[in-house]
Amino acid sequence: MKNLSEEKTADLLKEIKTEAAELPQKKRRDFMLNGLKLTAGTALATSVGKVLAGEENLPPNIPTWQKTLGRGVVSVPYGQPSKHEADLVRRTVEWLTADEIASISMTPLHKQKGIITPSGLHFERYHGGVPEVDPDDHRLIINGLVERPLILTMDEIMSFPSESHIHFLECPANGGMEWRGAQMEALQFTHGMISGSEWTGVKLSTILQEVGVKPEGKWVLAEGADAAGMTRSIPMEKAMDDAMIVFAQNGEMLRPEQGYPVRLFTPGWEGNTSVKWLRRLEVGDMPWMHREETSKYTDLLADGKARKHSYVQEVNSVITSPCPESPAKRKGIMQLEGFAWSGRGKITRVDVSLDGGVNWQQAKLKGLVLTKSMTRFSMEINWQGEPRLLQSRAIDDTGYVQPTYAQLREARGTNSIYHKNAIHTWQLNTDGTVNNVQLG
């Protein structure tokens, strides 16, 4: 303020206010913030009067960040997102769980620009909090119906031949709050229990062959080193197919929230079968039917019977732009974008409807189209402010077509909690805002 007289400051603020009044809300806020920064600035005294307040960084002016040196290397040894991306965070819905130790947070999908979720934004789900595992003292024991029960250190696990694969990981409760009707007013909460990563580790089949599974061994119990002692039973077919023991995610060691230093990873299957902080594998001749495969993660149907061992995450998709967090900003040509995924294989097609499912058009698949991976789709539309009911419908290479709510409810009722993969509807309003709705 030292170069501005009080009178000038008052005038300037008044000017900012008048200008701002004519702008839409978001722009107005930025405008006011920039204006206030300007009054606090020190180098702008000479240009006051010539530069329109709030536009001092815009052409033809030279932006402030170009007129001073930036910070040097390793000023931030582990890089962080720009401070302007501070709202790019995981979020939770508090009432979903009794407390935040055994709880879940969701990925901000509206800002995810590719099929890889930054590791720090990967959704979280724990049943007993994040343990602080010391990798030097971590051990993996493999016992049960095996020839050579083994105990492995992290170094030993990482000395087996490793592979890297890009896959999604999804909680089977993703969207589970919407079985009875639309509840969540943000994409992050309707679909955010999914993330995509490149996972690096050892094929579980390699480890199982190293210990020598006895012929009667048909199931593998995976057990975590967390306070919940998380366990799931994995059938031998999956164990010998594409299951992995994973120690790295997106090129670095797993994040603590993702099972550091080692976890099981079962591509395409419900997330909790990818047991984190893996400390033990036991081979047996039948499933263990533990808490997370009986009381939880079973799908109660309308007739009172429940589906068990419902491992696969079936085809699902959602439009991520526009969405409630990312409304339509202008009329005209618009890139409608989204994600599709299937736990059974590759996405082969995504259709988009603008009229609530009356008519459909085929969208374009973009970037890498990989098996059991998030897959981008987009469609160019010309929006002139008409109210729209936006839907996406994905199809995978087994020919499975993403179902409607009516179809799912007819088959399962509304108490299933898990595996809700219905076609989702966003209501695009004339002012560009977007609401979560369901169609009756």
Add this chain to the structure above:
Amino acid sequence: MYNSVKKYFKVLVLATAAQGLFASTAYAQDPGHYGLGRIATEEEIAGWDIDVRPDGLGLPEGSGSVSVGEGLYEAQCASCHGLFGEGEGRWPILAGGYDTLTDDRPQKTVGSYWPYASTLWDYTRRAMPFTAPQSLTVDETYAITAYVLYLNELVEDDFVLTKENFLTVEMPNADGFFHDDRPDVKNKACMKDCKDPASIKVISTIAGVSPTEHLEEGAEEESAGEAVNEHGKQVYKQSCAVCHDHGVAGAPKTGEADAWTDRIATGIDTLAKRANEGYMGDAGMMPPKGGNMSLSDEDVTAAVEYMVEQSQ
């Protein structure tokens, strides 16, 4: 081993045919090929292998009665699960709920839903009580399991659960599950005039159930300057919140100034001492360190300070 055995022999045959050229590939399938790690001792395995299966495999020798279980349950379980298994706050309901599985709001309890008693034993042993997992002895686990079965009217009040009689316990919903048979729905990829536009009814969200603060402008600037006792908060969340968030078992609710005024007046030292050493008050009992003896005195004191900060 399924296919791997078959594959192994196939590769082996190939390798032999190629005069040992591919021998290393063939032996890649051999147990012990990589020679990594060492054979786990029986003692090491026994220490970690605590899982129990529906057929009783894994149950250790031991026993526990409903009456012993009652005392243990009331001291260690009731604060979350309720005296009768009815569940406090959003903590799981353990008992009751019979014939509700087809209701609009089914209650999936041990008695109404769980197919196996072994699941209850296994989970209690590995993960309960919530703040002190794997702290129960084998006999205590039998006793608490017996008591929860009793709360569900599955055993009599004089029942003693043992390894030997475990499989005699009958679970009402044992046949309530079937193996995954999906895909159970079949949509068609219709492209044109798939439904009558006039039939579309738009049903909106129920307002107020999902967090929306972050969608509003300027939300992220909130609370940025607030200094919080992070360590105390962490300890609180992990060990104290279970009771003090909801006022379970007479615990003063964090953030409820009325409940705290008189307590704060006694001074932080007194509060910290009571929290560390345990305290029997008029409203209820504070177990030493909230039952988590792995906490240091400093941890507990930091948590008490956090609670006081939040409750003024």
